[in-house]
Amino acid sequence: MEADPDLLRWSSSKPSNNDTNDPRPSQPVTAEESDQALSEESISLLSSEDDSLEGEIYEEEDYEGDDDYVNQNYDDDAVLSRIARKSRRPGFSHGYDDDSVRRVPRRGPLKPVEPTAEFKNLQSEATSAFIDADYDRALDLVKQAIHLNPEIFQAHVLLSEIFLAQGQKRKALYALFTGAHTRRKPEVWLEVANLILERADSDRAAALDDVVYCYSRVIDIDPKRYDVRFERAAINEELGYKGKAIQEYEKILESLPHNTNALRPLAALYIELGEIGKARAHYERCISYYINLNPDEVEDFTWSDVNIYVELFSYEHDYLAGISSLNSLARWLLGRKGDSGWDMVDDDREWDADDYPRRTATPWFVPGQYPLESYGIGLPLELRIKLGIYRLKSGYKDEALFHFHWLEPEDNSPGAKLFDYGDLFREAADSMKDIQLYEDALRFYIPLQHVQDFANTSLFLAMAECYDSCGDTEETERCYLTVAEYDKTNIEARTKLAHFYEKMGMTDQALKFITEAADIGREEVLSRRKPRFGPNIGKLANHFRDIEQEAPGSEDQLAPTESAVSSAVGDNTAAEGSTTIGFIPRSVTSLPGEQRGREIAPLKPDGENVRYLYAKMLELQPYMRQGQQDATGDWLDIAYALLWDFRSNRVFFPLQKKMTFLGYSREAQRKAGRLKSTNLLDELQEISNRIQASMGTPEIDTSSIPNDYHGIDFDSWLDIFLEYALVLSGQGQGDEAYDTLGAAADASIWYHSKPSTLRIYICWFTCALRLKDEDKLSDISRWFMKEYQFVTDAYRLFVTLSRVCGNPQRSLFHSAPSMKFMLRQVKAVDYSLPPDPLSPFKRSPESIYQERASLTTKNAEGEYIPAEEMDVALLVLYGHILYAGNSFTNALNYFFRAYALDPENPAILLSIGLSYISHSLKRQSDNRHYLVMEGLSFMQEYRRIRSQSSILQERQEVEFNFARVWQLLGIGHLAVEGYQKCLKIGEEIETERQKAQNPNTVEGATVGEQRGEACLEDFSRQAAPS
Incomplete structure (x- = not known):
């Protein structure tokens, strides 16, 4: 049995690529040792808390407990070294000499171990607990079962289902991964892949990446699973990994040459990448094989392959070669392979429907030698139209029109070819329009108006162009107006209409559509605009300096502007210590003075340009806030360039988030991951640092840590981040706004500052409100409830944000993840409060498993803050989540808990009354009269309290x-x-x-x-x- 090193190292790193050919040779080990290592590895995968992939997954922020699941450490290096030592020996010696019999261990997988009775009991109890929704107990029991028999895949599946029921999808996924590694069976990995696809929600790309990993393991075990290779290639293509998809299809063709199922998508990929020659070479090898066979014996190579192959010639504009290939392949498929004399004819009489008149005029033609169906009638219509297009491109107009007439454009009856071959009508018409055969093109455009799938704006624009060229002004205007009426954002139609009315002398109408086109274009620019100079600070600063110099009185205003810059940002240059100023080219010194100044300007230090642009941004800020478009565009350009410069500095974004900002020194940059040791002195410094760290953390002089960057204080930088995100969200650019806020949240100078982080997340949910992004609002609400746990206003914020956005019928307010999250908050309060002062006989029996509070908020000393008292608002909130999900009975449990704490709260009384009455209307209610009376009694109590x-x-x-x-x-x-x-x-x-x-x-x-x-x-x- 071959033990794949990648398989044993899976707990340390999951492969990020899809290559199944591991360059490292596998080490031979015995079946017993391999299975033991895999079993131990599976336990390690479920319990390790190191830097492995699963460790990261199990530290998911939404996961609040189960430390006993991740509290073990397993030495992977020890396992690998033991396997490596044993693998260097060809066999196992049993102490005999060379003449004695040497036993060779049996190779191949061991038989599945029979589960022990204890395992069966634990598995059964875990399944029952899972069915009863007692997930914590089920989790504890199934982990015990896995420790007993880790090689049984069903236990890992149950563990995955438990995690999934708790809303922890990533942990559920990797529980399946862990179980699949215990046995080298393709069926197990395929089952895992199917489960991943079934559970894939909105993040389909991540799910497909995991499926590719599963397929890779299947192929490692059985390289001849070509069906899996096809699936992996298709997924890689869907994910955009075109190079990997091509490699996969190439490997399939190496083992299965001439397989058209691999050849077709491979050709499509090569066409997309512009490598037409490779696609043609593959098809030509395939054709050279199949063409020597009888067409009746060939099932894989069909007319579709002919169409694809002939299409390749159009990308290289080799139309005559395409015609020749189409004719020869069509003859072969129709049973006339030897009838090659038609290649000497310049026209397409070979593909006429009847022998008379053109075929019979050919000297070598023998009527009846081949069936009539093997000529024109047997040629598929798709290939006939392609032949016509190629003839048209080659200058054979009459032959092309002859082929196009097979479409019968005048026939508009219900069974006409128009309704089945609309795409061929459009291709033929477009090809004729391209060579200015406008009247002929209209014969094929006009019928498409009656086909819904093809009656689009591009069709009417093409018809308008043809009518305009034919001089039909009335139809030209009708087509343009049709597009303008049904497509309110089409600039091309309005521009064409403006030109049309201008030519007709209708100035007012022309101005109307010019104005509409300009307004639409301005809106598109504002919503999709890109910075004019990108992140180039020098060019942007030079641009604004040129504008100031060209403005009237610029010489008098130049000095005040520079002084304003200095006063706005100060004179601190600490952030420029590592800035490199490039040399001035020799050719620049020979330029005239004004031009030389403009050439040298971009070579100024970045710090000076940054301070200048910041002052310019402050100058534009009032006009931007008033909504002036030009000022907004300039402000966004400046903000983009400044933030790019800030985000490019790795000092602010260390590899480890726990590191705080220490300054711009070389040491600070090295700690942040920007610089690496390049000599022995740096290595010695690292050793010294480690020794000092082991002896104790040295005191840091906080006064020496700068509080600005390029002379601009960090609070002002944060203002730029936040306002830039707000402006982008107002223009509908949500992804870029969220990316900007995410960068601000990750910066070390604000990551450890609670007030700054609070401002960032307030701005975050403000942007989400402007964008009406309910998913993001839900995520931000969770952050507030985690960072400010047991704070009533955090729960009220969640309710408020849930009300202002989203569809109430499918709101995230009462979704399963929100319900589970709020339940964990309720449990956190329950298990952090002191025990009830009840006598022992009134207390409920202690659970066999230990409950603990899921605390998330820490004080200044880093200690978790427990709840001091039960939060009535939290109980009512969770009750309303259950009520919104029609779980009225469950909601009453939490409403009554709140009622016990605040019996005269009218909101609680109203909620209880409505819960009873709503439950009475359900079909399952067993005593409707009792429920209605209970509800009305609480409603009367609600009236009594409110009437006061x-x-x-x-x-x-x-x-x-x-x-x-x-x-x-x-x-x-x-x-x-x-x-x-x-x-x-x-x-x-x-x-x-x-x-x-x-x-x-x-x-x-x-x-x-x-x-x-x-x-x-x-x-x-x-x-x-x-």
Whole structure:
């Protein structure tokens, strides 16, 4: 049995590529040792907490517990070294001399180990606990089972299902990976791949990467699984890894030459990459093989392959060679391989439908020698149109039109070829338009107006061009107006219309469409604009300096501008210590003075240009905030260049996030990963640093750490990051805005600052609100609840953000991940509070597994902060999440817990009453009358509490909610009475508001009379607060 080193090293690094040919030779080991190593490795994979891939996955931020699952360390190097030592020996010596019999160990996989009785019991109990949704107990039991028999794949599958039920998809995935490594069986890896595909949600690309890894393991085990190779090639192509897909198809063709299933996608990939010669070479090798066989014996090579091969000639504009190849291959497939005399004829009479008149005029033609179906009737229509296009490109117009007429463009009956071959109509028409055969092209364009799939803007634009060239102004205008009416963002149609009306002398109409085209173009530029100079600070600064010099009075204003720069950013140049100034080319000194100054400007130090651009950005900022487009464009250009410079400095983005910012020195850059040791002195310095670290952390002089970059303080840099993201989000560029905020959050100068991080995440959810991105809002809300755990306002923020965005019918508010996350928050409070002061006989029995709080917030000393008391808002929030998911009975559990803590809270009383009433309307309710009465009793208590208030809005709320309950129960007359009371109280509220605004209001005047206008019906205050 061959033990793949990659397989044994899988816990340390998962291969990032898809190459299945490991350049390192595999080491031979015995079957027993290999299986033992794999079993031990599987346990290590499930429990290691090192820098391995699984370690990173199991440290997922949403995962709150189970340290016992990751608290073991397994020495992978020891395993590999033991295997390497044993693999250097050809066999195992049993202490005999050379003349004695030497036993050779049996090779191949061992038989599956029979599971022990203890394993079966643990597996059964774990399965039962999983079915009962007791995931913590199921997790503990299945881990015990895996430690007993790690080679049994079903236990790993159960572990994966438990993680999946807890919402930890990545851990579920790698539990499957771990189980698959225990046995070298292709079926196991294929099952894992299928499970990954079934569980793939929005992140399909990541799932496909994992599937490719599974397929690679299958191919390692069985290189002849060509079906898996096809699947892996297709996935690589979908992921955009075209080079890897090509390699895969090439390998398939090495083992299965002339396989057209691999040849077709390979040719398509080569066409996409522009390597037409390679595609032709592959097809020509395939054709040279098949053409010597009888067409009846060939099933793989079909008309589709002929079409693909002939299409390759069009990319090289070799149309005559394409015609010749098409004719010869068509003859072979139609059974006329030896009838090659037609190659000497300049026309296509060979493909006429009838022998008469053209074929019979050929001297060597013998009527009846071959069936009539082997001539023109047998040629597929797709290849006939391609033959016509090639003839047209070669100058044979009459032959081309003859082929195109087979489409019968005048036939518009229900069974016409138009409805089956619309793409051929379009190809033929486009080819004729390209060589200015406009009238002939219109014969094929016009019928396409009646085919829905082809009646698009490009068709009408092409028709308008043809009509315009034919002088038909009325139809030209109709086609352009059709495009302008149905495509509100089409600039080309409006531009063409403007030219058309200008030519016709209709100036007003021309100006109208010029204005529309300009407005659309401006909107596209604002939404998709790219910085004019990219990250080049020197060119951008030089651009603005040129503008200032060309402006009137620039000589007088130049000095104040420079002084303003100095005052705005200070004179600190600490960040420029490592900046390299390039030499001035000799040719520059010979230029005139003005031009030489412009050439030298970009060679100024980056720090000076940065400070100049920052001052310019502050100057443009008020105009940008007012919405001026030109100022906004310039401001974005400057901000982009400044942030690029900041993000390019690796000092701010160390490889380890725990490192704090220490300055711009060489040592600080080396620690951040920007510089590496290049000589012995650096090595000695590293050794010294390690020794000092082992002796204790030296004191750092905080006063020596700079608080600016290029003379601009870090708070101002953060302002640039945040405002740049806000402006981008306002223009709909969400990805770039999120990327900017992510960079700010990762910068070491703000990563360790809680106030700065808070500002970044506030800006983050503000951008998400502008973009109406519910997924991002949910993620940011979770961050606030983790960083500010047990803070009531964090939970209220989650509720608020869930209400302002998203579809209520499928909102993330009551999604499974949100439900599980909030349940962990409730458990964290439960298990961090002191035990209840109850007598022992009233306490519930202790669980066989240990529960612990999932704490996430730390104080200044780095200690976790436990909850001091139960949060009523958290209980009500989780109850409403369950209520939104129609789990009314479960919601009542948490509403009653909140009720016990705050019995006179009207929101809790209303929630309990609605839960009872809503559950009574379900089909499964066993005692509907009891549930309705319970709900109404809590509603009456809710009315009693609210009635104690003198605020009219609260009285109105009670009437509205009661009217809704009556309507829900089908008691219409009571609902109408409640809505009428609600509207009456609304008038009282409006009257009081008018009195507060105008104390001189005449008593008895109605609201409408006070306003002096008709009273508008306003229902904005009739909605009950949530």
